[in-house]
Every structure is written in structure tokens, then in C-alpha cells.
Amino acid sequence: MTLNAQPVDLQQIRAHIRDQLSPLVEAIDREGLYPREFMHGLGRLNGFCAVAPVAYGGLGASLANQIEVTALVSETCGSTGFVVWCQAACVWYLTHCPNEAVRARYLPAVARGELLAGTGMSNTVKHLSGIEAIRLKASRDGDGYRIDGTLPWVSNLAENQLIIAAAALDEGGYLMFAAELDPQQVELRACPTFAGLEGTHTFNVRFRDTRVSADQVLAHPEQFATHIQRIKPGFCLSQIGIGAGIVRTSIDSIQRINRSLAHVNCFLDDQHDELVTELDEVLEHTLAQARQADSASTDMLSVLRLRARAAELSLDATRSEALHTGARGYLMNHGAQRRQREALFVAIVTPALKHLRRDIRALEQAC
Ligand SMILES: Cc1cc2nc3c(=O)[nH]c(=O)nc-3n(C[C@H](O)[C@H](O)[C@H](O)COP(=O)(O)OP(=O)(O)OC[C@H]3O[C@@H](n4cnc5c(N)ncnc54)[C@H](O)[C@@H]3O)c2cc1C
Incomplete structure (x- = not known):
């Protein structure tokens, strides 16, 4: 069964997967190749923007359309399907966040796949389920925040691209933010070798007094x-x-x-x-x-x-x-x-x- 195919052009995406991803699958799995050009090309074919509003360059369509794109990629390479999920998850977060400024700043480029984006939300999701302590801490700095702490594994990252994560504020509550991966502000360290998913550009991410301005905040503590x-x-x-x-x-x-x-x-x-x-x-x-x-x-x-x-x-x-x-x-x-x-x-x-x-x-x- 195929999920509702409209309005993403699945034929074009199938051809892109056949021509640009299939030949790389062995290198992705065995040599840790990250398929960057494939990802940018998928963005040009609307492969990440199903749920983004039309005003931001998206299709204003259903999450079901995005799931089908992720499934198509995963038929050929589950590892690349995961990084497609990472990018599309960031589109989902930005589309539905309550702050217009961060949406305007990042959504068009992330939805088109021009700016690669990783989601460092595992720790927060586990923390909110009572499984582990939160790893990122924040303090207020004017109308923005400063972030400290380390996330052990975040995928789909590269220098000067984007990460979306959450932190606990020292005065109480949590915030969700987007940070640009400027090496002066955020350090990406290589992870030990994984049993699979090596071609996902997964890094250990260290925030050191990283400044996040108001237009990088997806959700303030009250939101x-x-x-x-x-x-x-x-x-x-x-x-x-x-x-x-x-x-x-x-x-x-x-x-x-x-x-x-x-x-x-x-x-x-x-x-x-x-x-x-x-x-x-x-x-x-x-x-x-x-x-x-x-x-x-x-x-x-x-x-x-x-x-x-x-x-x-x-x-x-x-x-x-x-x-x-x-x-x-x-x-x-x-x-x-x-x-x-x-x-x-x-x-x-x-x-x-x-x-x-x-x-x-x-x-x-x-x-
Ligand atoms: C290849 C890969 C890609 C990932 N990509 C992302 C991503 O993009 N975004 C994201 O938010 N998360 C990512 N994760 C993390 C993933 O979603 C899980 O949260 C993580 O695997 C821990 O889950 P767990 O069930 O093993 O934790 P648990 O079994 O509950 O372990 C508890 C905690 O122990 C610590 N821990 C356990 N083993 C080690 C170890 N060997 N080294 C360091 N710490 C350890 C970790 O903090 C872990 O969360 C990735 C993990 C892997 C392996």
C-alpha cells in the first residue's frame, strides 16, 4: 500500500533515488558516506516540504505525504531515510511553532533542503518521559538565551548548518531553540563507530555559552x-x-x-x-x-x-x-x-x- 501520493511528485523522487542514491548505498553503509548532494536534490524536488505552508515555500499538504517520501527513500537506504526524517522533523517543528520570527528565519531554507537540519530532541523526549536527566541548560540573556551542555548523538549535522534542540532554563521551565553550527559557538565531535547508520553525519554536540537570539526560539518556557x-x-x-x-x-x-x-x-x-x-x-x-x-x-x-x-x-x-x-x-x-x-x-x-x-x-x- 502507498500512502496518498498527492501533491509530492513521487515519480520524480523515485527517479532521483534510483539515479543518485542507489549507487551510493554500499558506501553509505560501509564507508560512512553522507549523501549530501542527494539530500539537496531531494529538497529541490519538494522532498522535505510537504507540511510547510505555501507562504514559506512548502506544499501545505499532509504529514502523510512526507511519510511516503521517507518510506520511498528507506526502501533503498534506511540510513538515508533516517536523515530525511531528521530534516522533515525540523520542518514539522518550525511549521507548528508559535513564533513567527524563527519560522521566517529558517523554515524556507530548511524546507527546500538548502540548510541541513538535525533534531537533538531525544534527550528531551526521554527526559519528559522520566527516563533521564536533561543535558542542556539555559540562562536568559536579554531577549534571548545562552546554552551549555552536550548531546551525545545528533544526526544530519554539518558545520554552519542547523540544529534544533531543547534546554532547561535555570529559573525553571524549558525552551526549544534553533542554533547555527558555527564552530566558534558549537563544537561537533566525531562519535565512535556505529554498527549501522554510519552515513548519517552523527556527532557529539557541545554547546559552550552558545548565544540564541529571540528569532531562534521555537518555544519559550510558557509556550x-x-x-x-x-x-x-x-x-x-x-x-x-x-x-x-x-x-x-x-x-x-x-x-x-x-x-x-x-x-x-x-x-x-x-x-x-x-x-x-x-x-x-x-x-x-x-x-x-x-x-x-x-x-x-x-x-x-x-x-x-x-x-x-x-x-x-x-x-x-x-x-x-x-x-x-x-x-x-x-x-x-x-x-x-x-x-x-x-x-x-x-x-x-x-x-x-x-x-x-x-x-x-x-x-x-x-x-
Ligand atoms: C546512530 C545514532 C544516531 C542518532 N541520532 C540522533 C539524533 O539525530 N538526535 C537525537 O536526539 N538522538 C539521536 N540518537 C540517540 C537515540 O535517539 C537514543 O536516544 C540513544 O540511542 C539512547 O537511547 P537508549 O535507549 O540507548 O538509552 P538508554 O538505554 O536509556 O541509555 C541511557 C543513556 O545512557 C547514555 N549512554 C548509553 N550508552 C552510551 C554510550 N556508549 N556512550 C555515551 N552515552 C551512552 C546515553 O545518554 C543514553 O541516553 C542517535 C543514536 C544513534 C545510535
């Missing part, structure tokens, strides 16, 4: 809770695009190998038809919830359950593909190997499966 509530459903739902793309390719791979091995593969769990049915269901509900997220009318418990199902399905489908493809799929250059690592990332990136199950249980108990 913060409402803004997080506004963006969180879309944050979770749009990650489902990464999982959906990976699962689609695993399903296709299972179908291909079954042409010769169905007589023995039929003894495996998570058969082709079961996976198709499960993916169709997840996507159908994602479409419905994404439309509700456009107008801030989602049910958070349903969103969290759906996001958790997508993580579980990613794990099940990629493991099933590995078992179906057997020794062929055990070759390091077979996509089944890469997809298992990419699917695992869908289950550990915030909100991780364990975090989702914790939040789901808390909401169920509150009902």
Missing part, C-alpha cells in the same frame, strides 16, 4: 508544553516511514527468493502474506493518524502503539528476510544484512521500543 504536545505525534508517526520502507524491501526480497525456495521457506515464521497484511494495516492507520496530526487531533496512545508496532514489524520482517535468504543473505554485501541493522535502529532511536512500551503502560494505567 513549551503546548508546542511539545503539538509536535510529538508527528515526531513519532513520521518515523514509521523509515520502518515501512525497510519492511517493503524485505517483503520484496522474500517474494523473490521464494520463487526458488518456497517449498522449504514455508516453514519459517513471518511469511510473506502475513507481513504484507501487517504492513498494510500499519500504513492505513498511519495515514489516518497523520491526517489527524495535521490538525492536532490525534490520540497519543494510538500513536505510540502504532510506532511500537512499526518497530516490531521492522525487526520481524528483516529477520524473516534474513532467514528466507539464508546463506545468500548472510553475505556482507546482501541488503538483508544492512536492513537488519537499519531495522534495529528503528527500534532503538528515541522513542525506543522500551521507551514506547513504558509510555504506553503509563497512559493505559492513567485511563
